[in-house]
Amino acid sequence: MTAIRIKRVAQKKEMVAVAGPLQQFEIKPIAEMEIAGVDVSFTNSSLMMVIVVTLLTFFLVGGIRKGSLVPGRWQAIVEMAYEFIANMVRENVGREGKQYFPFIFTLFMFILGCNLWGMVPYQFTATSHIIVTFALAAVVFLGVTLIGFAKHGLGFLKLFAPSGVPAPLYILIVPIEIMSYFTRPISLSVRLFANMLAGHIMMKVFAGFIISLGTIGLVGQAAAILPFAFNIFLTGLEILVAFLQAYVFAILSCIYLHDAMHPSH
Amino acid sequence: MELEAAKMIGAGIATLALAGVGIGLGNIFGNFLSGALRNPSAAPKVFGNLLLGFALTEAVALFALVIAFLILFG
Numbered sequence: 001m002t003a004i005r006i007k008r009v010a011q012k013k014e015m016v017a018v019a020g021p022l023q024q025f026e027i028k029p030i031a032e033m034e035i036a037g038v039d040v041s042f043t044n045s046s047l048m049m050v051i052v053v054t055l056l057t058f059f060l061v062g063g064i065r066k067g068s069l070v071p072g073r074w075q076a077i078v079e080m081a082y083e084f085i086a087n088m089v090r091e092n093v094g095r096e097g098k099q100y101f102p103f104i105f106t107l108f109m110f111i112l113g114c115n116l117w118g119m120v121p122y123q124f125t126a127t128s129h130i131i132v133t134f135a136l137a138a139v140v141f142l143g144v145t146l147i148g149f150a151k152h153g154l155g156f157l158k159l160f161a162p163s164g165v166p167a168p169l170y171i172l173i174v175p176i177e178i179m180s181y182f183t184r185p186i187s188l189s190v191r192l193f194a195n196m197l198a199g200h201i202m203m204k205v206f207a208g209f210i211i212s213l214g215t216i217g218l219v220g221q222a223a224a225i226l227p228f229a230f231n232i233f234l235t236g237l238e239i240l241v242a243f244l245q246a247y248v249f250a251i252l253s254c255i256y257l258h259d260a261m262h263p264s265h
Numbered sequence: 266m267e268l269e270a271a272k273m274i275g276a277g278i279a280t281l282a283l284a285g286v287g288i289g290l291g292n293i294f295g296n297f298l299s300g301a302l303r304n305p306s307a308a309p310k311v312f313g314n315l316l317l318g319f320a321l322t323e324a325v326a327l328f329a330l331v332i333a334f335l336i337l338f339g
Contacts, residue, residue: 190324190331191320194330195320195323195327197330197331198330245320247320248317248320248321251317
């Protein structure tokens with residue numbers, strides 16, 4: 001008798017906990033493809049990136065299509081985004097960093113778009129996968145290193161030996177600087193991916209609390225208002241984090257670019 | 266000890282990094298507030314740096330989370 005009841009409770013629990021908090025990150029192929037033995041399927045992650053790029057293009061091109069001197073609401077938002085990044089590049093890279101503005105702007109808008117699109121219910125966060133963020137960070141890292149060597153030749157290596165340090169300390173500082181340089185792509189990518197992952201897991205865990213509280217009677221249903229309220233707060237926090245992480249990714253790319261332009265200080 | 270139990274304990278220990286992150290976040294916001302109250306007109310200028318510091322510190326906590334996940338599922 002008790003065994004049957006336990007079994008029934010277990011079944012009920014299984015029915016309630018259909019989706020674990022990690023299930024939302026599952027990649028499902030939509031159109032399976034294979035080129036030379038490499039799996040290049042068009043997945044739900046690729047679909048989300050295509051949607052984000054389409055929406056961003058529509059948003060940016062549509063906003064400045066009229067290009068009036070006194071901007072309307074739509075044009076004002078697009079100009080604000082442009083000026084925000086233009087100021088960031090000017091302050092952190094300097095005047096000669098202007099030629100890299102299109103790259104930084106694209107990077108920022110793409111990451112921001114992916115992060116925000118992940119907040120839409122039933123959608124997928126492309127930036128919650130380390131491979132996507134690592135690809136972005138690797139482009140930044142390789143680009144910055146190439147720019148540094150192209151601009152300064154071997155003088156770029158001065159980056160690893162900062163001036164104004166007592167000579168004996170170089171034994172200690174040079175390895176540390178080299179280490180910190182090569183961990184840049186890892187920390188840059190893990191920061192973005194872990195933020196997105198942790199935020200979405202936290203929201204799913206609290207959503208799970210609502211459902212499991214709802215199954216234990218009237219008191220539980222009344223108490224479920226607490227995780228529900230917290231989830232509303234978390235949604236707001238996640239939108240803030242989506243902006244913040246895109247901003248941090250862009251500003252760190254600017255700082256790395258500045259290092260490549262002026263390696264001697 | 267069973268491997269599964271050891272993994273769980275290890276993942277729990279990995280979250281100890283949160284102690285340092287808590288101290289760091291408290292430092293950042295506490296120092297920002299005390300600076301902003303002394304000189305309110307300078308506060309908006311460093312707000313961007315505040316957010317940058319917040320995000321960089323918060324990332325350390327998330328590195329610990331990633332390690333905990335690697336221990337549990339890796």
